[in-house]
Amino acid sequence: MAEITQKDIIKPENLVYRKSKVMTDNVMHYCPGCGHSTAHRTLAEVIEEEGLQSKTVGVTPVGCSVLMYNYIDVDFQEAAHGRAPALATAIKRLLPDRFVFTYQGDGDLAAIGTAETIHTCNRGENILILFVNNGIYGMTGGQMAPTTLVGMKSSTSPFGRDAKTMGSPIKMADIVALLPGTCYVTRQSVNTAAGVRKLKRAIKKAVDYQKKELGTCFIEVVSNCPSNWKMTPVESNKWMEEHMFPMYPLGDIKVPAEE
Amino acid sequence: MEKELKLMKGNEAIAEAAIRAGVDGYFGYPITPQSEIIEYLMEANPEKTTGMVVLQAESEVAAINMVYGGAACGKKVMTSSSSPGISLKQEGITYIAGAELPCLIVNVVRGGPGLGTIQPAQSDYFQAVKGGGHGDYHLIVLAPSSVQEMADFVELAFDLAFKYRNPAMILSDGAIGQMMEKVELKPAKKRNEVLPEWATTGKPETRKRNIITSLDLDPEAQERFNLKLVAKYREIQEKEVRFEEFDTKDAEYIFVAYGTSARICQKAVQLARKEGIKVGLLRPITLFPFPKKRLNELASQVKGMLAVELSAGQMVEDVMLSANGKTRVEHYGRMGGMIFTPEEVVENLKKFIKGE
Numbered sequence: 001m002a003e004i005t006q007k008d009i010i011k012p013e014n015l016v017y018r019k020s021k022v023m024t025d026n027v028m029h030y031c032p033g034c035g036h037s038t039a040h041r042t043l044a045e046v047i048e049e050e051g052l053q054s055k056t057v058g059v060t061p062v063g064c065s066v067l068m069y070n071y072i073d074v075d076f077q078e079a080a081h082g083r084a085p086a087l088a089t090a091i092k093r094l095l096p097d098r099f100v101f102t103y104q105g106d107g108d109l110a111a112i113g114t115a116e117t118i119h120t121c122n123r124g125e126n127i128l129i130l131f132v133n134n135g136i137y138g139m140t141g142g143q144m145a146p147t148t149l150v151g152m153k154s155s156t157s158p159f160g161r162d163a164k165t166m167g168s169p170i171k172m173a174d175i176v177a178l179l180p181g182t183c184y185v186t187r188q189s190v191n192t193a194a195g196v197r198k199l200k201r202a203i204k205k206a207v208d209y210q211k212k213e214l215g216t217c218f219i220e221v222v223s224n225c226p227s228n229w230k231m232t233p234v235e236s237n238k239w240m241e242e243h244m245f246p247m248y249p250l251g252d253i254k255v256p257a258e259e
Numbered sequence: 260m261e262k263e264l265k266l267m268k269g270n271e272a273i274a275e276a277a278i279r280a281g282v283d284g285y286f287g288y289p290i291t292p293q294s295e296i297i298e299y300l301m302e303a304n305p306e307k308t309t310g311m312v313v314l315q316a317e318s319e320v321a322a323i324n325m326v327y328g329g330a331a332c333g334k335k336v337m338t339s340s341s342s343p344g345i346s347l348k349q350e351g352i353t354y355i356a357g358a359e360l361p362c363l364i365v366n367v368v369r370g371g372p373g374l375g376t377i378q379p380a381q382s383d384y385f386q387a388v389k390g391g392g393h394g395d396y397h398l399i400v401l402a403p404s405s406v407q408e409m410a411d412f413v414e415l416a417f418d419l420a421f422k423y424r425n426p427a428m429i430l431s432d433g434a435i436g437q438m439m440e441k442v443e444l445k446p447a448k449k450r451n452e453v454l455p456e457w458a459t460t461g462k463p464e465t466r467k468r469n470i471i472t473s474l475d476l477d478p479e480a481q482e483r484f485n486l487k488l489v490a491k492y493r494e495i496q497e498k499e500v501r502f503e504e505f506d507t508k509d510a511e512y513i514f515v516a517y518g519t520s521a522r523i524c525q526k527a528v529q530l531a532r533k534e535g536i537k538v539g540l541l542r543p544i545t546l547f548p549f550p551k552k553r554l555n556e557l558a559s560q561v562k563g564m565l566a567v568e569l570s571a572g573q574m575v576e577d578v579m580l581s582a583n584g585k586t587r588v589e590h591y592g593r594m595g596g597m598i599f600t601p602e603e604v605v606e607n608l609k610k611f612i613k614g615e
Contacts, residue, residue, distance in 0.1 A: 055461045057332070069470045075459035077331045078472035079324065080354045086321040087328030091459075093312045094284055094334045098461050116324070119317035 020044040022053055026070045033233020035223030036065055038190040039103075039132055039199070044072045046203040047099070056099045057091050059084040061113075063105035064138040082113025085120035088127045099210060101128040106147040107137045110172045117172065124181030124215035128206040131172065131218065134225040135244060142228030146170045149247055154228070169247055173220045177254040183215035185254040189222045189245075191237045214256050222248045263444045269409040269435040270295035272442050273339065273365060276410035278305045280417060281450040282363075283334035284312040286325035290344045291377040292433040293367035297339070309450055319344040323351030323364070330360035331471040333458025335417055335451065339365035341433070342383050343374060345391075352426060353392030356488075357473025361420035363413065364398070365429045367436035370596040378596020379433030379519060384573035387430045388547040395485055397492050399427040399499065400546040402517040406440035414445070421455075423495055430546060432569065434519045434598065492548075501544035502553060506532065510539030512608065513557055515578045516567040517543045519598065524567050527604035538608060546574070554581035563587040565611050567604055570594060587611075 022044040030037045047056055056074040060066055062081035069076035079087045084102035092100045109117050109131050117129070136154055137143040144154040144161060147169050151160040161169075177185040184206060188199040199221060206217035222244050224236040231239060267275065274296045277285060287297040297315060305311035312329075316322035322338045329336035340348060345366045355362060366387065370380035387400045399419050401412045409431060416427040454460055462468045475481040503521075506528050507513060514524040521542040531538045541557065543550050558564065563586055566575035575590035582588050591607040593599045599607075 053461075054463050057459050057461060059328070066474065069468070069472070073462070073468055075462045075469045076471070077328060077459055078358075078470070078474055079327070080350055083320070083324035083327075083351070086316070086324035087331070089314070089321075090284060090286065090312075090325035090328035090336065091332055093314065094329050094332050094336075095460060115317055116321055119321065 020048045022048040022073050024071055024073050028071055029067060030064065031227045033224065033226045033236060034064075035134065035190045035221065036132060038196060039130070039221050039223070040068060040071050042190065042196055042200050043101070043103070043130065043203060046200060046207060047072070047074060050204065050207050052099045052207065055097065056101070057095065059087045059091070059100075059102040061102070061104040061108040063108050065103055065105060065132065066139065068103055082108050082111070083116055084108065085113065085116040085125070085127070085129060089120055089123070089125045092125055092127050099207060101130055103130045103132070105138070106131070106133045106135065106145040110146040110170050117176065118179070121176040121216045121218065122179045122181045124183070126210050126213045126215065128203070128210060128217045128219065131220045132223050133220055133248065134223040135169070136225050136228045138225050138228055149243055171248065173218060173253050176216070176218050181215050182218055182254060183209050183256045184217040186252045187220045187222060187248055187250050189240070189250055191224065191240060209256060220248070222250065265442055265444060266439055267406060267442050268295055268437060268439050269403075269406045269431060270367065270437070271299045272406045272410040273413055273429070274299035274303070275444060276413040277337060278303060278309060278311060279445055279447040280414040281309065281335065281448040282311055282337055282417070283450055284314070284325075284329045284336040286314050286316050286322040286329070286336065286338050288316050288319045288322050288340065288344060290319075290341045292369060292379070292436050293339050293341045293365070295436075296365065309447070311450070319347035320351065323348035323355070326362050326364075327351055327355050327358070327360060330355065330362040331358065331459050333454035333460065337363035337365065339367065341367045341369045342371050342380075345383060345386065349386075349392035352398070353390070353394050353396060354473050355426045356392075356396035356398070357394060358471050359424040360426065360471070361417070361424055362426050363416045363420060363429065364426060365431065368430065368432040370594060376596040377433065379569065379598065380594065380596060381432055381518060381520060381569040382571070382573065382594065383430065384546065384568070384570060387428055388549070388577070396488060397547050399423065399425055399495060400430050401427065402430050402544060402546050403435060404518050404521045404542065406435065406438065406442045409435060410442050410444065419499060423491055425491065425495070430518070432519050433596075496548040499545060500548045500550050500552070502550040503542045503544060505540040505542070507539035507541060507557060509537055510560070511537040511562050512539070512612065513561050513564045514538060514540045514567050514604070514608070515543070515554065515564055515574070516540065517546060517574065520567050520569055523599060523601055524604060526601035527608070530601055531605045531608055534605075536608065536612070549577045549581065551577070551581040554578060555583060555585070558582035558585035561586055563589070563611060565608055566590045567599070568592045569598060
């Protein structure tokens with residue numbers, strides 16, 4: 001049998017996956033196994049498939065995803081730590097026909113930006129908030145986050161998070177679901193192919209609801225942080241399933257009345 | 260066309276002028292003594308007429324970040340507050356300066372520090388002209404001394420802000436914000452439909468994506484950016500200095516005062532001249548850029564300059580830098596919401612002349 005070369009394999013009929021045209025060619029700075037890159041890609045695919053590239057304005061946070069604007073080829077604003085929903089509020093009010101989203105981590109959204117998160121959701125701003133929750137501060141090097149699990153070790157909870165003195169993990173999706181301004185609140189993950197497909201469906205729904213002006217869409221992506229959890233990517237995904245998912249169960253928390 | 264004259268509070272004049280100047284969005288949070296601005300705008304409901312968005316935010320912090328978001332879309336957006344609220348906005352202001360976004364911030368100053376008082380003061384001068392937040396930056400700072408100027412400076416501030424892609428501030432105080440005067444209103448302008456090319460409005464195929472950020476992790480690139488800002492501030496200092504002079508021609512002494520203090524000093528000049536004291540007044544209209552050059556010239560002519568401010572002595576430092584040792588410079592002020600009378604100013608001028 002003749003040897004099969006790379007050329008033989010790369011044929012249109014064999015291609016089952018390609019990079020979204022809305023992704024740039026910049027090399028991502030994320031650690032191996034980190035969920036951010038998959039979450040970015042999934043969002044970029046939706047922007048491409050929905051034909052939204054020329055209508056999208058994104059807001060990046062402070063945290064690991066601060067440089068997200070290097071990877072997705074749409075207009076971006078970089079916010080101060082925690083303030084992304086305030087920026088997005090003004091963008092959407094002043095350019096109502098654009099697709100506006102924020103992309104925020106747990107420190108950004110659930111600690112320093114709690115007020116902006118709650119009030120943006122409470123006003124029912126027609127934006128998408130994509131919340132990546134990995135229970136730790138990644139960029140600054142593994143400090144405790146508001147979503148860090150009880151007992152979980154971090155550089156600022158070296159003996160494990162003590163609920164008595166450090167509080168308990170805050171469940172932001174459940175909190176914003178209580179507000180009349182949110183129309184769609186769901187918790188997803190990107191650790192399996194099925195999870196990625198579900199996230200993509202959720203983002204597509206959020207695009208649709210934003211067009212219909214139903215209110216704020218809030219999608220939490222429960223994710224991992226292999227570097228700061230001090231695990232391999234595989235270990236971190238296993239740990240996430242065993243420990244993060246029981247505290248942050250996946251699935252829809254709130255769907256629009258019409259659904 | 261017949262002039263449109265109205266009797267208005269300074270705060271109301273700012274709000275009405277904003278609607279007429281074609282402002283796209285106002286984002287604010289109530290605080291005394293400037294709440295009339297947002298109240299007037301909510302009552303006027305310009306969203307129905309000009310399309311101007313008026314939003315009451317959850318905090319001053321959120322309001323200034325809404326201004327960031329709107330300004331980055333190339334829109335004419337503004338916020339207003341008073342001293343404690345302006346302190347809260349400083350984070351957003353430095354990001355706006357770092358991202359080179361045009362906008363208007365109004366500070367109707369009250370006495371401090373801390374919660375202080377709700378009465379007028381000029382004790383936020385340093386915060387307004389020296390930066391206020393972290394990093395090397397300047398705002399363009401305009402100091403109105405009448406209700407008419409409260410109205411006129413809205414458009415001027417936006418013109419300068421867009422010309423230089425730099426945040427502008429109207430530094431007023433509780434007296435001018437609250438007092439009523441006759442004001443001539445300009446006819447309403449339409450809102451801009453064409454947005455600047457740098458704005459984040461959604462990326463068409465014809466251009467690269469626009470990114471509005473104040474982040475650069477490469478120190479050499481960040482320094483290049485800092486130098487670009489320095490050059491911009493230098494250009495502003497060369498081209499945009501505005502001031503007014505009263506009776507300076509034969510003056511042996513000069514009051515330097517802005518805003519409310521300048522009005523009082525104008526009267527003090529008249530009183531002192533009746534007593535034979537040759538005194539004049541220089542009123543800076545732009546506090547950044549400061550009228551350094553003119554003050555330096557006057558410093559060669561006069562025997563002394565008295566900086567008269569409602570503070571413990573802030574602008575006096577810029578007057579000293581301007582005089583650069585050529586003449587005596589001292590400060591007279593009152594604080595805590597107390598305002599000097601013209602007679603008190605004259606009395607203190609006499610003490611200054613005697614060298615007391």
